[in-house]
Amino acid sequence: MYSLLGICSVYGRAHRRALRILATLKCVPNERSRMSESGQQSVTFDTHTELEAGTRVRVETRDFTYVIDEPESLGGTNEGPNPVEYLLGALGGCLSIVGHAVAAEMDLDVESLAVDVDGELNPARFQGADVDSRAGYQQITASIQAEVTDAAGDPVDDETEREWLERTEDRCPVSDNLAAETPVDLSLE
Amino acid sequence: MYSLLGICSVYGRAHRRALRILATLKCVPNERSRMSESGQQSVTFDTHTELEAGTRVRVETRDFTYVIDEPESLGGTNEGPNPVEYLLGALGGCLSIVGHAVAAEMDLDVESLAVDVDGELNPARFQGADVDSRAGYQQITASIQAEVTDAAGDPVDDETEREWLERTEDRCPVSDNLAAETPVDLSLE
Numbered sequence: 001m002y003s004l005l006g007i008c009s010v011y012g013r014a015h016r017r018a019l020r021i022l023a024t025l026k027c028v029p030n031e032r033s034r035m036s037e038s039g040q041q042s043v044t045f046d047t048h049t050e051l052e053a054g055t056r057v058r059v060e061t062r063d064f065t066y067v068i069d070e071p072e073s074l075g076g077t078n079e080g081p082n083p084v085e086y087l088l089g090a091l092g093g094c095l096s097i098v099g100h101a102v103a104a105e106m107d108l109d110v111e112s113l114a115v116d117v118d119g120e121l122n123p124a125r126f127q128g129a130d131v132d133s134r135a136g137y138q139q140i141t142a143s144i145q146a147e148v149t150d151a152a153g154d155p156v157d158d159e160t161e162r163e164w165l166e167r168t169e170d171r172c173p174v175s176d177n178l179a180a181e182t183p184v185d186l187s188l189e
Numbered sequence: 190m191y192s193l194l195g196i197c198s199v200y201g202r203a204h205r206r207a208l209r210i211l212a213t214l215k216c217v218p219n220e221r222s223r224m225s226e227s228g229q230q231s232v233t234f235d236t237h238t239e240l241e242a243g244t245r246v247r248v249e250t251r252d253f254t255y256v257i258d259e260p261e262s263l264g265g266t267n268e269g270p271n272p273v274e275y276l277l278g279a280l281g282g283c284l285s286i287v288g289h290a291v292a293a294e295m296d297l298d299v300e301s302l303a304v305d306v307d308g309e310l311n312p313a314r315f316q317g318a319d320v321d322s323r324a325g326y327q328q329i330t331a332s333i334q335a336e337v338t339d340a341a342g343d344p345v346d347d348e349t350e351r352e353w354l355e356r357t358e359d360r361c362p363v364s365d366n367l368a369a370e371t372p373v374d375l376s377l378e
Contacts, residue, residue: 045274046307049281051299057285059278061270066255068282076286081250083283083363085234086275089248091373092238093257094272096246097265098315105317110240118235126287126360128294135359136366141374161377169375170324171315174272177325182367184280185330186358188350 056080084137087178088117091142094174102167103148108156111147140178245269273326276367277306280331283363291356292337297345300336329367 047061049068055076057068068083070076081089092115103110119137126135148156148164156164169175236250238257244265246257257272259265270278281304292299308326315324337345337353345353358364 042309042311044307044309045271045277046305047270047274047277047281049278049285049304049306051285051289051302055286055289057282059282061274061278062260064270066270066278068278068286070286071251081236081253081255082234083279083286084366085236085250086279086282087363087366088234088236089238089250089255089257090272090275090279092236093246093248093275095375096238096240097244097257097259097272100240100244102317113240115238116235117238118233120231120233121362122231126362128291128356128360134365134369136362136364136369137371139372139374140366141376143376143378145378165375165377167317169373171317173310173315173325174276175325175373175375176323177273177276177329178366178371179373180323180325181370182326183328184358184364184368185328186284186354186364187330187332188354189332189334 053077055082084119084121087137088119088140091115091140091172091174091178092117094172095142095144095168098172099144099146099164099168102164102171106160106164106167107151108160108164109149109151109153111149112145113147114145116143116145117141142175242266244271273308273310276326277308277329280304280329280361280363280367281306283361284331284333284357287361288333288335288353288357291353291360295349295353295356296340297349297353298338298340298342300338301334302336303334305332305334306330331364 045061047059049060050058052058055070055074056079059066059068067080068086069079070082071078074082076082095115096113099113100110117140119140121135121137122131122133124131124133144165146161148161150156150160234250236248238249239247241247244259244263245268248255248257256269257275258268259271260267263271265271284304285302288302289299306329308329310324310326311320311322313320313322333354335350337350339345339349
């Protein structure tokens, strides 16, 4: 693991400009934005997956493809992280990107931002055992290591740091989709 | 998009063997299994993320690394899918892997299995606007195209297919983590 100290800070100005672009959100990746009933602009994201063999799944989203698989110990061919690992990565990535955006709005710089995310699950239900235990993680823990500085380059005080963290959590889409119920509409074509 | 027809079926027997291994779950990727209070074996998964620059995040999980980024239209450098896209991929991958496992248990073969996953979100809260709208997806839609056959190689009837789908949804960890509340414990080290 290498330190990011000093790498991010030089991007501060460019970041703020990029984040202003982000805030305007004039176009979206898949060109499927529309006005919702409340008059807010909604954005649609989509992804296509194909089961290739065994537990190996090919994922396509915009111009990107990647592989989901299970490790050999879980009956797979270990060609990529598994779904519940990608779920943790999505949360860590989301907290990082939102954390950076929130810092810029608060006139702060993020010198470094790392997140350790873990979750524990009981595989009984996944395995088909008739138990009351839930299929997914019982809880997810995200531990953030951040170096946040003010406009003068000094580390921010604890209160500012807490405010930054609270805003970040509140506005992170992935955190919201996990912490609150998100209807999943499943259909067979 | 190429057809998977005929590719998966030849793996049927090997899959069933692999899925028996999966069912025993004797070891776990990060060697962090333990008995829970209820006497069930729990499995822990973990992931580490580092913000590299702007919206680009490097993710490490076991021996894998991948990149999360935002598209240029959202202020990023477009070096990878964004967090909410990975969230959809995790769901599609999970449904595929569990769907395949459930089919094997039901003595069925999955000839092909593709999932289109999409979700719509209102970026107002993510952007810091003071609105009541949630930060994440309001709903996620997963549309499955599957070709499932019985031991004789014939397509299964609608009832069998519906049972397969219900079991798959019920046992998919990612679907559970989205559809039901999952506490996210966030801390700053």
